Each structure stands twice: as structure tokens, then as C-alpha cells.
Amino acid sequence: MNSSRTSAFDHAGRWLIFALLAIYTLYNIGPVFWLLLSSFKSRLDLFAMPPKLFFTPDLSGYESVFGVGAAANNASSVGVLDSLINSIIVSVSGTSLAVIFGTLAGYVCSRFNFVGKSDFMFFVLSTRMLPPVAVLVFYHMMFARLGLADTRFGLILVSIFANVGLATWIMKGFFDGVPREVEQIALVNGYSRMYAFTRLVLPMVKGGIAATAGFCFIFAWNEFAFSSILTTTQAKTLPVKISAASGATGLEWTQICAAGVVLIIPVLVFFYLIRKHLLMGMTFGVLGRR
Amino acid sequence: MNLRTRMRLAVSSLALYAGFVASAAQAETTLTFVWHAGTCADALMDIAKDYPDKSVKIVPALVPYGPQWHDKIASEFAIQGDAFDFAMWDSQSTAEFAAHAVKINEIFEKSDYLKPDLFPPASLSRYGEYPDGSGEYYGLPANQDAYGLTYRKDLFEDPEEKEAFKAKYGRELAVPQTYQEARDVAEFFTRPDQGLYGWAQMGGRDYDFATTASNSFLWSFGGELYNPETFEVKGYLDSPASIDGVQFYVDMFKYGPPGSTNWGFDEVNTAIQQGQVAMAMQWFYFNGSNADPNVSKFADKLAFGVLPGAIGRDGKFRRQFSVGGQGMGINKYSKKLPELTKFMEWYFQPEQQKRYAAVCQTGLKAVLESPEWQNLNSYNRQFSQALAYLNDYWHLPEYPVLLDELQQEISAAAAGTKSVQQALSDAAEKHERTLQRAGYEIKRGESTPEVPDQVISPVGQDEVVPVN
Numbered sequence: 132m133n134s135s136r137t138s139a140f141d142h143a144g145r146w147l148i149f150a151l152l153a154i155y156t157l158y159n160i161g162p163v164f165w166l167l168l169s170s171f172k173s174r175l176d177l178f179a180m181p182p183k184l185f186f187t188p189d190l191s192g193y194e195s196v197f198g199v200g201a202a203a204n205n206a207s208s209v210g211v212l213d214s215l216i217n218s219i220i221v222s223v224s225g226t227s228l229a230v231i232f233g234t235l236a237g238y239v240c241s242r243f244n245f246v247g248k249s250d251f252m253f254f255v256l257s258t259r260m261l262p263p264v265a266v267l268v269f270y271h272m273m274f275a276r277l278g279l280a281d282t283r284f285g286l287i288l289v290s291i292f293a294n295v296g297l298a299t300w301i302m303k304g305f306f307d308g309v310p311r312e313v314e315q316i317a318l319v320n321g322y323s324r325m326y327a328f329t330r331l332v333l334p335m336v337k338g339g340i341a342a343t344a345g346f347c348f349i350f351a352w353n354e355f356a357f358s359s360i361l362t363t364t365q366a367k368t369l370p371v372k373i374s375a376a377s378g379a380t381g382l383e384w385t386q387i388c389a390a391g392v393v394l395i396i397p398v399l400v401f402f403y404l405i406r407k408h409l410l411m412g413m414t415f416g417v418l419g420r421r
Numbered sequence: 422m423n424l425r426t427r428m429r430l431a432v433s434s435l436a437l438y439a440g441f442v443a444s445a446a447q448a449e450t451t452l453t454f455v456w457h458a459g460t461c462a463d464a465l466m467d468i469a470k471d472y473p474d475k476s477v478k479i480v481p482a483l484v485p486y487g488p489q490w491h492d493k494i495a496s497e498f499a500i501q502g503d504a505f506d507f508a509m510w511d512s513q514s515t516a517e518f519a520a521h522a523v524k525i526n527e528i529f530e531k532s533d534y535l536k537p538d539l540f541p542p543a544s545l546s547r548y549g550e551y552p553d554g555s556g557e558y559y560g561l562p563a564n565q566d567a568y569g570l571t572y573r574k575d576l577f578e579d580p581e582e583k584e585a586f587k588a589k590y591g592r593e594l595a596v597p598q599t600y601q602e603a604r605d606v607a608e609f610f611t612r613p614d615q616g617l618y619g620w621a622q623m624g625g626r627d628y629d630f631a632t633t634a635s636n637s638f639l640w641s642f643g644g645e646l647y648n649p650e651t652f653e654v655k656g657y658l659d660s661p662a663s664i665d666g667v668q669f670y671v672d673m674f675k676y677g678p679p680g681s682t683n684w685g686f687d688e689v690n691t692a693i694q695q696g697q698v699a700m701a702m703q704w705f706y707f708n709g710s711n712a713d714p715n716v717s718k719f720a721d722k723l724a725f726g727v728l729p730g731a732i733g734r735d736g737k738f739r740r741q742f743s744v745g746g747q748g749m750g751i752n753k754y755s756k757k758l759p760e761l762t763k764f765m766e767w768y769f770q771p772e773q774q775k776r777y778a779a780v781c782q783t784g785l786k787a788v789l790e791s792p793e794w795q796n797l798n799s800y801n802r803q804f805s806q807a808l809a810y811l812n813d814y815w816h817l818p819e820y821p822v823l824l825d826e827l828q829q830e831i832s833a834a835a836a837g838t839k840s841v842q843q844a845l846s847d848a849a850e851k852h853e854r855t856l857q858r859a860g861y862e863i864k865r866g867e868s869t870p871e872v873p874d875q876v877i878s879p880v881g882q883d884e885v886v887p888v889n
Contacts, residue, residue: 173715174694174716175694175715175716175717175718178691178694178695179695180616180695267496268496268499268500271496271497271499271500271502272499272500275500275502275504280502280504281504359484359489359492359493360492360493360496363453363455363482363493363497363504363505364453364480364481364482374484374485374489375457375458375483375484375485382687
């Protein structure tokens with residue numbers, strides 16, 4: 132009797148957990164599904180009450196995003212290709228370099244003591260404390276004088292500046308989790324510090340690198356404030372281009388939703404590629420050390 | 422192939438390459454402009470494609486409508502940069518940007534075609550003059566706009582509705598001439614059980630949403646934002662007449678759809694296009710799309726008119742509402758002024774402006790006065806009438822700060838978190854502080870008027886002057 136009651140409780144508990152997970156999944160996936168659906172709706176269908184689940188698909192949003200079809204000659208259409216390329220180049224380069232510098236700096240801060248270490252760590256973190264708008268004009272002036280305004284290289288530099296502090300702190304945390312004995316054994320056995328770092332330590336924190344890269348990539352991909360001021364025509368990134376999607380009807384929601392779908396695809400691809408390392412990285416190594 | 426033939430081929434190739442490079446270099450003059458994205462920017466680009474000088478390319482640097490648009494121009498001017506050559510900016514921004522813009526008077530002097538009399542004097546002044554009345558211009562009226570009225574003509578013309586309205590209010594159902602009339606009509610059509618509401622207006626905190634609408638009430642009731650002679654704000658912005666106007670604006674939300682106190686232009690458009698409201702305050706700019714059946718479910722049931730006025734506490738009738746649109750200004754740090762002047766001389770020809778006027782509102786007198794333009798659509802005639810009743814924000818370089826402060830207070834009043842009187846008093850306090858910090862000397866008078874319009878360029882009339 133007791134056993135069957137326990138089993139019933141287990142069963143009910145399992146269903147409850149499933150139900151909660153289903154609600155949570157819906158809560159997370161719902162907006163993405165809504166975004167996808169809206170990207171195929173005409174303005175009439177978008178605002179129809181009650182909302183329509185079944186409708187004639189309208190591709191004008193995607194036409195506008197890719198600057199083809201009826202939208203080919205509209206200056207206001209997003210014309211995503213150039214800005215997509217800009218976004219990819221800036222985000223991938225900025226993320227890669229920030230993670231490389233952050234990994235090196237994180238390792239140094241984890242393993243070595245040097246004068247002003249805590250000040251340095253605070254300084255590195257403080258670069259993320261300032262709201263972009265506080266330094267925008269100075270960046271703009273500096274970049275204009277250096278010929279970096281409206282260039283991808285300029286945005287890559289901004290992306291590195293913005294993310295290297297975060298990368299340093301996260302990576303320091305991961306290196307702190309790796310026992311120093313790992314390197315000491317290598318050093319005792321005659322291997323160099325570089326060998327120990329690259330062959331022994333780095334593979335142990337690759338989950339952390341993936342997670343750091345994920346964070347940095349999201350920040351770089353969605354960066355808006357600097358891009359909107361520092362770019363004019365040549366180096367506009369996708370978020371900036373999408374924000375200008377307004378037309379005769381006001382805000383072109385179909386176009387904005389279509390651009391939103393296009394905007395999240397590279398992030399999905401990136402996270403799909405690093406998914407194996409991500410879970411361990413996101414838990415800051417806890418799962419990986421079990 | 423012998424050596425000589427090879428040499429010939431090489432020389433020919435070099436010559437061809439040099440020619441290609443030369444022609445490519447020749448086609449490299451780009452004139453970049455900043456504007457908010459939309460139909461009008463599209464129209465400019467469409468027209469520019471036919472610019473006969475193919476060595477000049479017009480490049481759009483489009484930004485969203487709102488603060489980003491202003492910030493893009495302001496930040497480039499702040500560094501004295503030439504990332505763009507010309508820009509379309511809001512009329513009220515002329516004061517802020519004048520120091521960085523080419524004085525158009527110099528172009529008027531040098532150009533054989535571009536002269537002040539190409540444009541209506543009021544338009545030229547509205548979109549380019551700074552300081553007011555100085556005769557110095559920093560922009561040309563590239564895109565005019567006015568705050569207007571959109572209404573459901575099917576409801577206004579319905580015999581049953583007309584009869585029911587007359588039975589309830591004792592007068593004919595008609596497009597309102599005063600906000601007092603508009604309130605009755607809005608009340609009459611407010612039927613939440615049918616999903617129908619009487620009135621839609623902006624009330625949002627963003628950019629100029631709430632104040633565009635509230636100022637139209639404030640001015641019509643005889644209020645003023647400040648005294649431009651003495652720079653007094655207290656006693657003007659929070660004068661009894663100003664409070665009357667803004668209180669009326671806040672009260673009109675009773676006849677709007679739920680949540681409309683947060684609305685911007687896009688939500689108002691949606692309500693119009695879905696037939697959710699009988700009347701709405703909306704820019705003429707959007708009439709084209711609201712009358713388009715591909716966008717608006719009620720396109721064939723809509724009509725467009727001039728906004729009402731109001732009978733103020735002094736018994737005078739005033740009709741004043743917000744000016745929209747932009748002037749075309751030239752970045753004085755641009756190194757391409759000769760090419761740009763030539764382009765503008767071509768662009769402001771009637772032929773080009775007729776094309777522009779098919780989708781947006783031109784500032785060229787020759788087009789505005791033509792019967793062809795007046796009858797081009799269902800709202801141009803009303804738009805030309807509306808031009809007589811336009812008023813604007815402060816023409817001061819401190820405009821962005823003043824706007825943000827007033828937006829904060831008016832949207833708080835619209836949301837009901839502050840009384841109108843408190844909101845306007847707080848806004849007046851902030852404005853005087855901002856002006857003092859900027860170096861203005863506030864010359865306080867012995868008293869302040871109950872109806873400020875009576876002492877600042879009065880427009881009050883003894884009786885209602887109907888339009889529409």
C-alpha cells in the first residue's frame with residue numbers, strides 16, 4: 132500500500148516537473164515563435180484581433196531585409212547583406228581577440244602575483260561599469276581623428292575594449308579552478324610554462340573559453356550604442372540597420388520581425404557549435420569536475 | 422605572340438585599366454545625408470537616382486525616428502566631422518545645429534536658382550530660420566508636416582449615428598471645430614463593448630510623443646511654453662490657460678483605448694488602421710499609408726482633416742497645433758559644398774518636387790500652389806489649410822533638454838501619477854533652471870498673464886473659424 136502510494140506520488144511529481152518544464156520552455160520559446168510567426172504576417176494580420184495563427188504568408192519582411200523584390204529600390208529597407216557581413220566580421224573578430232587577450236590576462240592574474248594586481252583587476256572590470264553613452268562622444272572624436280569612424284576595424288577595437296575585461300574576469304575564475312599542481316608537475320618534469328599552459332591547462336578550461344566566447348559574442352553581436360554613433364554608411368551592423376526599419380506606416384513590424392529572425396540565426400549557429408562545451412562552461416566548471 | 426604584340430597588348434591593357442580607374446575615380450563623389458528612415462527618405466533616394474550628373478552619388482545614412490536621429494547629427498557636429506554632407510533635422514533643432522550648418526543665405530546669394538521666394542515665407546522661416554525673425558536661414562523646407570485629424574467618415578456619415586448624436590447633444594454630428602465639440606463626439610463613440618473608442622492621441626514618454634499632442638491643446642487654450650522675450654517659464658507654462666489645455670488633453674484619454682496613455686505614433690496608426698477609434702490626432706505624414714487598403718483595414722472609411730481649436734477661458738477661439746517635418750541643412754564641415762549646391766539646385770526644381778509631393782509634403786511654393794497637387798489625394802487640401810495654424814517648440818539650442826523635461830512631466834500627468842498643475846509647475850521649474858544654467862537671464866515681470874497668448878503673438882479670435 133505504502134509502496135503504491137509512493138509510486139503514485141513519484142508519478143505525480145514527475146508530471147508536475149514535466150508541466151513546469153513545459154511552461155518554462157513555452158515561456159522561453161514563445162517569444163521566438165511569435166517573432167517567427169510575425170515575420171510572415173502582413174501589417175493587417177499582425178494587428179488582427181483575435182490574433183491569427185493561420186494566415187497567408189507575407190514575404191515582404193524578408194524581401195525588405197534582403198533588399199530584393201518589391202523592396203529592392205527602397206533606401207529604408209534593411210538590405211541586410213552588407214550589415215550582416217559587418218556584424219559577423221566585427222563580432223567574430225572582436226570575440227576571438229577579446230577571448231585570446233582575456234584568457235592570457237586571466238591566466239596571469241590567476242597564477243602570478245604582481246604589483247597592483249588587485250588594482251589592475253578592478254581597472255579591467257571598471258571598463259564595463261561605464262554606460263556606453265558616457266564615453267561615446269570621446270570615442271567618436273578619437274575615432275574620427277584616427278580615421279577609424281565608420282570602419283569595421285574601429286568597431287572591432289570597440290568590441291575588444293568592451294569585452295576583454297569580462298573575458299579576463301571569467302577566465303581568471305576558470306583558471307583558479309584548475310589546481311596549480313597540474314603545472315607544477317609539468318614544470319618539475321622539465322616542460323616549459325608555455326607547454327603546461329597550452330597543453331595541460333587550456334584543455335581543462337575549454338568549456339570556460341566556450342562560455343566566455345558565448346558571452347562575448349552575444350555582447351558583440353547585439354552591441355548597439357557605439358555602432359549607431361560610430362558608423363554612418365559603410366560599417367553599419369545589423370542591430371543598427373534593423374533599428375532604422377520604419378516606413379510610411381510607422382514602424383515596419385513585419386520587416387523588424389524578419390530582421391530579428393535573421394539576427395538570431397548566427398547566434399543559434401554559434402551556440403550550436405559550442406554546445407558541447409557550453410554546459411560545463413556555464414556552470415563555471417562545476418559539472419566538468421565531477 | 423611576339424614581343425612587340427605582347428608590348429602592345431600590355432600598353433592597351435594599361436590604357437584600358439587607367440581609363441577604368443579614371444572613370445571610377447570620377448564617379449566617387451558621394452553626398453551622404455542623414456534622415457530618419459521612411460517613405461520620404463525613400464522618395465528622395467528614388468528621385469536622386471535620376472540626377473543627371475552621374476559622377477555624384479547620393480548615399481543615405483538612415484536612422485530610426487526619435488532620439489537616435491538627433492544624436493547621430495549632434496554627435497557628428499560635436500566632433501566637427503564630415504561623415505555626412507547634409508541632413509534633414511526637425512524644425513526645432515535648427516537652433517541647436519545652426520552653429521554647425523552652412524548659412525543658406527550665402528547659397529541664396531551665389532545660386533542662380535535657389536532663392537528665398539521659391540518657398541512660402543512661413544515655411545522657410547519654420548524649417549530654417551534662426552534666431553526667429555532674423556532672416557538668417559540654416560535649412561530649406563525639404564519636408565513639411567503638420568499634426569492633423571484622422572476620422573472615420575463612415576461613422577460621421579451614418580444616418581443612425583447622426584440621429585442618435587443629435588438626440589443626445591442637440592446638434593449635428595460633424596467634424597469637430599473645437600476640442601469641446603471633439604470631447605462630445607469622442608464620448609458618443611466610446612463603446613468599449615463594441616471595441617470602439619472615440620479618440621486616440623499620443624501620451625508616451627519617448628521623444629516628443631506626449632508633448633506633440635499636449636502642446637496642441639495647450640496653445641489652443643491660450644497657453645504658451647515660455648515667454649521668448651523674457652525667458653520666463655513660470656507663469657507661462659503653468660499659467661491657468663496652459664493648465665486648461667493640458668488638463669483637457671489628459672481628460673481626452675477617457676475616450677481612448679485602454680493603455681493609450683503610453684502610446685506613440687505607431688500605436689495610434691494601428692488603432693486607426695484597425696478602425697478602433699472614431700477620431701485620432703496623427704501626423705499628415707501617415708495619411709498615405711492609413712489611406713492604403715494594403716495597410717489599413719478601414720482605408721476607404723477614413724477621412725483627414727485639420728485638428729480642432731479651442732475656446733479659451735478668455736472666450737477667444739484659437740487653433741494651434743504642432744508643426745512636423747524637417748528642413749534640409751548642410752554640414753559646414755563638408756568638403757563638397759559645390760557639388761551639394763548643384764544637387765540642391767536640381768532637387769528643388771518643380772519637376773523633382775512634384776515627384777516628392779506624390780508621397781510626402783514638399784516645401785516648394787510652385788508645387789504647393791498648383792491645383793494638381795491640391796487634388797492629388799484626399800488630404801493635400803486640408804494640409805495646405807493646416808499650414809496656417811502651426812506652432813512649434815522652443816527655438817533654442819537647449820531644445821533637447823527642455824523637451825526631455827517636458828516629456829517627463831506631461832507623460833506623468835497623462836499616466837495620472839501627477840496632477841496637471843503639479844506637472845506643469847515642475848516642468849516650469851526645471852526649464853528655468855536649464856535656461857539659467859545655459860546662461861539666459863530671466864527677466865521676471867511684475868505679473869504673469871492668465872492667458873499668455875494674449876501677450877505673445879496673439880492669435881485669439883472672437884468666434885470659431887471653421888475649417889475642414
